[in-house]
Amino acid sequence: MDIKKRKKPHVTFRLNILFFVIFLLFSVLILRLGLVQIVYGEDFKREIERTEDITVNNPVPRGKMFDRNGKIIVDNTPLNAITYTKFQDSSQEEMLETAERLAQLIDKDISKIRERDKQDFWILKNPEKAKEKITEKEWDLYDQDELDDKEIYNLQLKRIDEKDLASLTTQDLETLAIFREFNSGYALTQQIVKNENVTPEEFAVVSENLEDLPGVDTTTDWERYYAFGNTLKTVLGNVTSSDEGLPKDKLEEYLAKDYNRNDRVGKSYIELQYEDVLHGQKGKVKNITDKAGKILSTEVVSEGQRGKDLVLTIDMNLQLEIEKIIEEELWKAKQNPKSALLDRAFVVLMDPHTGEVLTMAGKQIAKNSETNKTEMRDFALGNITTSYEVGSVVKGATILTGYNTGAIKPGSMHYDSPLLIKGTDTKSSWKNFGSINDLRALQISSNVYMWKTVIEMANGNYSPNKSLPLDLSAFDTIRQSFSQFGLGVKTGIDLPNEGTGYIGPIKQSGLLLDLVIGQYDTYTVMQLAQYISTIANGGYRVQPHIVKEIREPVLESNELGPVFKEITPTILNRIDFKDEWIDRVQQGFRMVMQVGDGTGVSTFKGAEYDPAGKTGTAQAPYDGPERKKFKESPEVMNLSLISYAPFENPEVAMAVLVPWAYQGNSGPGTANVIGKRVLDTYFNLQKQEQSAETNQNAESTDTQQNNQ
Template identity: 30%
Template sequence: MQAPKRRGGRGKSSSMSRIPARLNVLLGIVILMLGALGWRLGTLQIAQGKQFKAEVNSSDSSIEQVNVQRGIIYDSTGKALVTNSGSQAITYTKPKNVTEGDMYKGANEVSKYVRVDTKQLSDANVNKYYIQDEHRAADLAKQAGITSAPGTDKYVSELTDYAKKNQNQVQLTSEQKNAAMIFQKMENAYALSTVYLKDKGVTQGEIADIGERQSKMPGVAVGLYYQREGSKNSDESLASLVGGVSKSGLPEERVNSLLQEGYSRDDTVGISGLEKQYEDTLKGTKRRIEINVNQQGNTTQKVLYGGKAGSNLHLTVNAKFQKDVQEILKSQMPGGLTQGAYAVVMNPKTGGVYAMGGVNRLNDGKLQDDALSTINRAEVVGSVVKPAMITNGLLHGTITPENNTIVDQPIRVAGTSVKASYFNPTGAQSIPLTASDALEVSSNSYVMQLMLQMAGQPYHAGMTLNGLNTNIFQTMREGFNRFGLGVKTGIDLPGETAGLRGDTDRSHIGNALDETFGQYDTYTTMQLAQYVSTIANGGYRMEPHVVQSIEERSDRSKVRQTETTIAPKSLGSVGWTPAQRQVIWDGMDKVVNGSSRFVTGKKLQDLKPGVYAKTGTAETFTNGQPTITSSLIAFAPNADVAMAIVVPGVSQSAELVNIPIAKEIYKAYWKDVESPKNVPGQNTN
């Protein structure tokens, strides 16, 4: 077979000739691009290099956020309780690349015209200021025998160590101390942050001198300083309620979390009371300023956003009434071992708090105003819980509005001491009682027997509690919770406690008897106020609040406009029928107006408008001595006012202190808050 002919070399050489031509084109393009790039780089580095370098070095800029005025807090009548005091101040905005030597010169210049308080001048800053002067530093180095080269880190370190150990050799005149204090404040500032060199007592002469010489004092300017202060309308009793703000930057224990929220270290922040609870509302929105620092260290500012002052708070609390309640508690509180006296008065329909008074007796016997004790101090409160206990029996069907009679008798249960009503310790006064009668005479026996029936273990003398299910604790507590007892009320203040619950294991089953009449779990005064309000308004547990509305401040219109009104908030309902509720109302009416010789609140009868109430006593020990807690809940059936009182640690002779306190507080309410003439059907004579 003849082999096929190969195609001639002509085609091959033609293909090879085309490839180098393409490569040449590509190489030419690459060379042109590299040439253009090189030319551009050369232009930037040589022809324009100095210009760009000058622009880079010409200025540093940063966006600074400046605090605005905090919102004002007013009472229910429009009286200011806490305001802002504005005054002119000398400020310093620290340049980004400033040296200690620059600040030393600036501090000395400012010191010629501004006098500051030097009480906070530290030894460390005295030493740092002292060695900034090369002549003083040289003299000190000679005394110390320091041979390191001046200006080196080692030289400064050795000088600083020597000065620290020989503080008596570092002496400043009063003028130098003034400059050293200004230097210290400048040193402690963060780059491009603004601090106050002087914020109090700035004279017009100082302002004029600084204004005329700002070019010689880089970063120094005249500004405004706002200080939080209480007004003449704010009584000491409101101090803990209103709360306070930090005075020297962020509080140490919260600094990290606040920094994450966007605060600066030198910001003012609410640390207690309403100032803390409503921090986001009161602080407003910061001003935003662009700060530029040129190569010479001079600063210029441009306002990007003018900021917005904090919103105002209008409270439900009446300052005059609050003050009177506080004075009543102080004047009526017994001596001896009495630990304090607490009262809350609120609107049962809205949850608005008219007053929350608190007085603590300290270990040295002095009295301390503390309104927040009404939400963070819990006590055993005694028989005031009986309306809730009887309601529990009604809701579980253990008793009914028509069939609820139980004979009062001493309760003798195996393994526990005899428990009885105060008027029937031996059984000589054993009488049949309806539910409302039981409230009238405050029968412990009635509610204990009611609990046993609810648990399916009706009482008989000598019975044991071995068969009593410990779930009865939960059953009772769920009933109490419906009224707000044993749970947080939800009030708009920080630090509220729910109280303490006793153990419910089998070894504590006997305490189920104590739970029925308020001798086991603990409750706060605010919980009692929410509880009695729930009874008063027909069965709705309203969330208490001390802020009525929030007002936004408008700098443009100068008109305050309501931003938010706090609407009444129901946290749940008791779920009783009108007939069941009437049993409780009838019983609390009888506590005041009943005819039994064992009625407990008869001394409240002369109150006009009239009230329904329930008194309570709980056996306690104070400093090893037997004492009692005297308590009371009350409401005016034809008016929007309910009250709770707790006085722990009183002697038995002062057991009825709850009555005069209640009477005086009600009288003050009608005088300070609302005239009884506005209440339908009431005799005001």
């Protein structure tokens, strides 16, 4: 008991010390909190209230475009640029003062200034004179709230005369042009003031005087550079300028995607189709501002990344060679007096198994409105946007439709002689061929065989010099069948605004006969390429595409980065025909190009690459740019050619179209000539590439052996 009594006072003392220390600490904490809240509280509150974080997106250069072999097609050229960023607290007077200073340092184009811009500027520059434009009575009405600010301003605008505007000097107008750029942007959004023809001297002097030019900065901008000039230009597409900004019809869509209103975006074709990947990831900058909008500090959140690069399926070496061929043959054919209306030609080359578009070439002869001289223009876009009656190239689809409906079967015979139908002109092939089967009908392009096939299909009964009623539901049967090959429907190519051609609205027996020989509905060249590819590959309709890969961007100017996405082949459908039927048409197409009196033999005889295909001629009404010169549309001949090679293992499919090639019953065979030269060029380039690759491999092997 004594021991316990001795320990207890000792423990109590230590607890008292601990409680005292805790008391002191709490006292210090309470004192500190009181100091913060009572003494400095208002200061901290004002500091919090006066700052605000605003994140701004800065645009980055667009992605580049390369051809399938890594050659640069579309690049970005750096430009010196002078920009302006409007602060939230920037007044019109302060902005005008900055514009006046900047106008003394740079030259600014004044051609875009409008009359209204001058009027607004005159009022801003001459506030006292502007007030004098309003009568005392009107000011009294204003004081009585019977006229508002807007009405007063409109009165001032109406009363500004030519003498007032003439008082604006050239320096004033340059200031106005700059001031106009200042006001075209939104607060804390960088706006281009000048990025064209900025001289090194202008760039340097502005950089040196930035402290006296609030909101102004010097930076590097960019513009699109096309390495091959106008080649494929219509397909590559265009980008809006900083003046244009976002297209009005897609404004809300782009704003929802965090675009700025003055951002440059793709506005047509590849640039538009692949905007999401070409645009890149914007840099983000956080501006710390006070409540008045004055920037207190700036912090880079992310540097951003320029747009991803596109590798196209196009082979530019091949594209250039084919464009040269088209130009030469167009100019040559144009010399023929029968070819006065000829002004364009098209070629598409495609891998029939993958849908990769190797070449998409089109040329048009047109008059330059400024120089009044005739020139050759790029019209590659016409391969998907324009359509024509294509003639006999559709006969392969007609034969297959005949098989499928039971109208004919492989080996069916018909007698090719003129059809005499009551009330119509005599209908015949280009020659009377007598008794022929389906293969022979393709070989020599018999119209009569196709007509008799569709007569069977439409439950008709032909008798010479009698009327020929047909079941017009055959229109739907034929068009549905043709669509399986891509004729009359969109091919699905990765470009906007693809046309589908013209579907004739009238259904008559005579027009049904025209339909099966390609002289009623119209088709695009890309549709023809998809059609022949479907036959070449054994019946699979493959979606054509012009972008092969999407690549990550790299800093090196002309190098390809890692693959972000590879565009794989897409099979749209398998045509609903037996394999032996497709083989039969393939054999007929081979006979066209290589056997006897086939319609393509005179052109392709002896070709080492073993071609197959079909020629076509369509008599059609002219509907080109010169049609206004005629009271009635003259009849012209459209020439077409579809082909693939080699026959046994096709690696390339081709479609050629020469609209309005000539007038009359005969003329230059431009489509066949172009087609032969194109396939010759393709296989010659293939040989050269294979030879170069072999030599490169041999050199590599020799180097390795020498090193060993």
